[in-house]
Amino acid sequence: MPKPLTENTTVTANQPAQIIELVQRCTAQRTPIVDYGHAHKTLGHPPPPDHIQLILQNNTIEHYDRDLVVRVEAGTTIAKLQATLKKSNQFLPIDAHDDMTLGEVITHNVFGPLRVGFGAMRDLLLGLRYIDGHSRDIHVGGRTVKNVAGYDVTRLMVGSLGELGCIYEATLRTSAIPQTVLSVELSIDTPRRLDAITTDLLVSDVGPVHLALHAQANHWRVHLAYFGHTAGCRAQSNALETFLNRFAPELKIDRTQETTLDQDAQQRTRRSQWRRHTPALVKLIVPLAATGAVCRQLSQWATTYTTLQIDALPAHGRVFAGGDLDADSAHKLDLHTSQLAASVGGLRIWYARPTGTQSIDPWPPALTDRATLTKLKHAMDPHNLFNPGRFITAQQ
Amino acid sequence: MAAAIETVLNRLREVVGDEGVLADRNELVAYECDGLPIAKGVPTAVVFPTDTGQVAECVRVLAKLGVPIVPRGSGTGLTGGCVVFGGGVIVSTSRMTRIESIDLANRVAVVGAGVRNLALNEAVAARGTPMGATEGGWLRFSPDPSSQSASTIGGNAATNAGGINTLKYGVTTSHVLGVEVVLADGAVVRTGGGLCDGVGADLTGLLCGSEGTLGIITRVWCRLTAGPRHFRTVYAEFGCMREACQTVSDVVASGVVPTSMEIMDGQMIGVIEQAFGYGFSAGAGALLLIEIDGVEAVLDEQLESVVRICGANGAEGVRHCADAQERAELWRVRKRAFGAIGRISRSYCTQDACVPRSKLPEAIEAITAIGGRYGLKVTHIFHAGDGNVHPILLFDEDDADDVQRVLAASEAILEYCVSIGGTITGEHGVGVEKLHLMEKMFNSATMAAFGDIKAAFDPDGCINDGKLIPSDRIRIELKGVTGMNVPGGAG
Ligand SMILES: Cc1cc2nc3c(=O)[nH]c(=O)nc-3n(C[C@H](O)[C@H](O)[C@H](O)COP(=O)(O)OP(=O)(O)OC[C@H]3O[C@@H](n4cnc5c(N)ncnc54)[C@H](O)[C@@H]3O)c2cc1C
Numbered sequence: 109m110p111k112p113l114t115e116n117t118t119v120t121a122n123q124p125a126q127i128i129e130l131v132q133r134c135t136a137q138r139t140p141i142v143d144y145g146h147a148h149k150t151l152g153h154p155p156p157p158d159h160i161q162l163i164l165q166n167n168t169i170e171h172y173d174r175d176l177v178v179r180v181e182a183g184t185t186i187a188k189l190q191a192t193l194k195k196s197n198q199f200l201p202i203d204a205h206d207d208m209t210l211g212e213v214i215t216h217n218v219f220g221p222l223r224v225g226f227g228a229m230r231d232l233l234l235g236l237r238y239i240d241g242h243s244r245d246i247h248v249g250g251r252t253v254k255n256v257a258g259y260d261v262t263r264l265m266v267g268s269l270g271e272l273g274c275i276y277e278a279t280l281r282t283s284a285i286p287q288t289v290l291s292v293e294l295s296i297d298t299p300r301r302l303d304a305i306t307t308d309l310l311v312s313d314v315g316p317v318h319l320a321l322h323a324q325a326n327h328w329r330v331h332l333a334y335f336g337h338t339a340g341c342r343a344q345s346n347a348l349e350t351f352l353n354r355f356a357p358e359l360k361i362d363r364t365q366e367t368t369l370d371q372d373a374q375q376r377t378r379r380s381q382w383r384r385h386t387p388a389l390v391k392l393i394v395p396l397a398a399t400g401a402v403c404r405q406l407s408q409w410a411t412t413y414t415t416l417q418i419d420a421l422p423a424h425g426r427v428f429a430g431g432d433l434d435a436d437s438a439h440k441l442d443l444h445t446s447q448l449a450a451s452v453g454g455l456r457i458w459y460a461r462p463t464g465t466q467s468i469d470p471w472p473p474a475l476t477d478r479a480t481l482t483k484l485k486h487a488m489d490p491h492n493l494f495n496p497g498r499f500i501t502a503q504q
Numbered sequence: 505m506a507a508a509i510e511t512v513l514n515r516l517r518e519v520v521g522d523e524g525v526l527a528d529r530n531e532l533v534a535y536e537c538d539g540l541p542i543a544k545g546v547p548t549a550v551v552f553p554t555d556t557g558q559v560a561e562c563v564r565v566l567a568k569l570g571v572p573i574v575p576r577g578s579g580t581g582l583t584g585g586c587v588v589f590g591g592g593v594i595v596s597t598s599r600m601t602r603i604e605s606i607d608l609a610n611r612v613a614v615v616g617a618g619v620r621n622l623a624l625n626e627a628v629a630a631r632g633t634p635m636g637a638t639e640g641g642w643l644r645f646s647p648d649p650s651s652q653s654a655s656t657i658g659g660n661a662a663t664n665a666g667g668i669n670t671l672k673y674g675v676t677t678s679h680v681l682g683v684e685v686v687l688a689d690g691a692v693v694r695t696g697g698g699l700c701d702g703v704g705a706d707l708t709g710l711l712c713g714s715e716g717t718l719g720i721i722t723r724v725w726c727r728l729t730a731g732p733r734h735f736r737t738v739y740a741e742f743g744c745m746r747e748a749c750q751t752v753s754d755v756v757a758s759g760v761v762p763t764s765m766e767i768m769d770g771q772m773i774g775v776i777e778q779a780f781g782y783g784f785s786a787g788a789g790a791l792l793l794i795e796i797d798g799v800e801a802v803l804d805e806q807l808e809s810v811v812r813i814c815g816a817n818g819a820e821g822v823r824h825c826a827d828a829q830e831r832a833e834l835w836r837v838r839k840r841a842f843g844a845i846g847r848i849s850r851s852y853c854t855q856d857a858c859v860p861r862s863k864l865p866e867a868i869e870a871i872t873a874i875g876g877r878y879g880l881k882v883t884h885i886f887h888a889g890d891g892n893v894h895p896i897l898l899f900d901e902d903d904a905d906d907v908q909r910v911l912a913a914s915e916a917i918l919e920y921c922v923s924i925g926g927t928i929t930g931e932h933g934v935g936v937e938k939l940h941l942m943e944k945m946f947n948s949a950t951m952a953a954f955g956d957i958k959a960a961f962d963p964d965g966c967i968n969d970g971k972l973i974p975s976d977r978i979r980i981e982l983k984g985v986t987g988m989n990v991p992g993g994a995g
């Protein structure tokens with residue numbers, strides 16, 4: 109006779125069989141299994157009060173170092189994974205904070221400036237193992253870099269917000285650690301033309317490996333970097349200067365620094381750290397050519413209402429804005445960002461809503477694929493066990 | 505098929521007009537197969553809608569009448585995916601060829617599913633440099649299957665096609681931002697759209713590679729990325745395949761990411777020389793084509809390390825393409841290689857599988873040996889950098905025994921690839937050809953999960969049922985068929 113689950117408990121699972129057993133027991137007792145991750149606890153509708161939280165294993169199962177492929181347990185933190193890969197002079201080219209687990213990075217499609225040079229999780233993930241809502245042990249994808257056998261559930265799970273199953277293992281591509289990272293910090297008075305400059309940069313000979321825009325109090329900074337051999341990085345940095353003089357004189361190089369991948373990663377993390385702690389955080393996904401204008405409008409809005417911190421990935425049309433907002437300002441920001449997103453054909457998502465703003469819908473208005481996602485959720489998690497109601501609501 | 509044929513045709517004509525329905529038996533024969541001629545089936549009709557609305561209406565009509573629906577692009581697939589078995593109607597995208605927009609500023613093109621891959625790239629190229637600032641900068645839709653002059657973007661998305669530059673730039677799914685798809689109930693769903701990110705599970709990712717079994721893709725948002733401006737292209741000759749394969753494995757392990765690494769064996773070198781006279785050494789045991797692209801300032805240094813690895817593995821000579829013309833000619837020859845195989849064999853069967861790249865040296869030897877065990881000659885030309893092997897089995901299609909041995913050897917080869925951590929298909933897909941191998945690759949739970957996904961999209965199995973995953977409703981058996989023909993080619 110299985111032991112009854114006491115609700116709101118944390119359960120550690122060491123083997124897929126244990127997750128299967130847990131899913132079976134939770135199904136029988138109608139107890140949801142909740143995992144919102146470390147850094148995404150406030151994303152989406154809150155979990156039901158009574159639930160089980162699952163702690164997963166955190167080991168590297170196999171590093172096929174000659175293939176630049178690694179197979180890892182989903183509970184592994186990014187810090188632990190990077191440390192393992194470093195022993196073979198490799199790394200996972202994704203911007204994710206050290207304390208996030210790999211599972212969290214996958215289910216939240218976490219990406220950052222490095223996406224310019226290395227793609228996002230959907231480009232790096234080769235295979236997955238997960239337990240679905242029927243308590244089945246599903247293995248999709250594999251360890252080869254190309255594979256079109258069966259439905260691409262591996263990609264489907266990217267960004268799935270933990271609603272479709274419990275991922276316990278992933279296989280990913282890795283990259284070689286570059287000899288040198290040459291990071292460049294630039295300033296710009298206004299990001300008005302930044303989108304055009306970004307496209308120009310990307311098709312030029314000085315396309316960087318990462319690129320991001322940061323702003324506070326109307327002070328705009330662009331950070332970018334080149335990876336490679338020292339001489340090559342230097343050549344690119346020189347070419348960047350020539351490029352900027354000719355095509356983007358409004359961008360001024362403030363600092364150029366030869367550094368290591370570790371240091372560069374720390375700097376990237378530091379620049380995005382504010383997002384982990386800010387009480388109000390909204391994300392906009394906009395067409396690429398609208399990124400600069402959206403950033404500008406957000407900063408103009410901030411001069412009237414409150415201080416906002418903004419960071420953006422101009423190469424991918426992603427903007428984060430947030431700060432220490434009270435409920436009233438957050439409501440105003442919601443109105444502004446909703447209108448802004450709608451006006452450019454983009455989306456806005458609240459990652460963190462301050463107290464007193466629970467009436468704000470964290471998600472964008474109905475998307476045409478929501479009904480299809482709901483059908484899929486029902487097929488993969490028929491008892492609505494995994495993160496129920498976070499994004500896909502039962503009544504849809 | 506539930507409804508009388510005339511009823512079906514009349515209802516379809518109401519939707520797309522007389523000119524949009526093909527029902528003449530003589531003309532329908534052109535649609536009886538794709539690039540896998542052992543999988544044959546003449547459709548009841550072919551319908552040619554021109555927009556999403558017409559596709560949705562056709563699907564509603566056919567679903568209501570209980571008529572099986574099969575989506576088709578250009579029919580260059582190599583697995584029988586767009587073939588009708590046991591009656592049904594093909595919904596062709598060949599009239600959905602409008603390039604709706606090419607937005608260089610947002611680096612996205614929106615195209616009808618029937619637009620050919622090359623047509624899109626030519627149209628993008630004609631628009632020139634994105635912002636006008638950087639001389640020589642250009643954008644493109646990166647997936648480049650060898651069939652790109654014929655295959656459609658909808659077909660590329662549905663099969664998640666790869667190509668020669670996949671090694672560095674990824675397969676089709678990495679370049680599709682969103683799709684519009686007509687589901688089995690006629691509903692039109694748009695996933696993603698022109699944005700680089702979305703909310704919730706990656707439906708676009710699921711639809712890419714679903715081989716037309718979940719719905720009919722009518723429109724694709726194609727990500728445009730910077731085309732390379734500077735290249736170094738070399739080809740290295742080796743005494744044997746093991747050395748060439750080991751070189752690929754070593755280059756991968758070194759962390760350098762070339763644009764392409766393609767291998768051909770001695771027999772293929774001979775065939776290509778006979779056909780195109782490019783100038784390869786006739787006596788070489790293997791040839792490795794390597795291209796790197798990127799920033800001019802660092803290319804020579806990268807090339808040097810690649811050439812060093814070739815030398816360390818016994819390359820007998822590494823030749824450089826002197827100029828753009830020589831480079832273009834080299835890749836043209838590579839892409840046309842399959843057309844030349846007829847010189848050494850009446851018929852051939854190209855297999856498609858993927859193996860871990862570190863296992864290439866042993867895998868190629870084992871695959872050739874498997875062919876030998878079945879009394880068949882095997883020759884190789886493949887995307888080595890991806891570990892995507894394309895062993896070509898040579899045989900005589902009029903010899904029924906030969907045909908059976910080809911089928912048996914193919915199966916043994918694919919099983920071997922799975923046993924060393926590989927997969928049954930790297931880029932061509934499953935279609936009907938590899939249906940029976942799916943259960944060797946996936947456990948029963950995963951197969952059941954695939955079935956649930958199909959049922960969520962298409963509970964009555966209206967669209968392309970019995971492809972990609974087995975179906976209770978239709979069983980397509982290829983094994984008994986004789987008279988195997990020449991598959992169209994590959995990779
Ligand atoms: C000479 C030659 C070279 C080739 N080289 C390569 C290569 O390098 N790489 C590679 O990956 N493949 C290659 N192929 C295989 C083939 O070209 C690709 O699979 C291609 O993507 C198929 O496109 P198509 O438009 O011809 O699709 P079709 O053959 O018409 O259909 C293929 C599958 O996709 C489905 N489908 C087609 N259009 C749609 C749609 N709009 N909506 C939903 N489903 C749809 C069909 O039902 C079918 O299951 C080659 C084939 C040949 C003949």
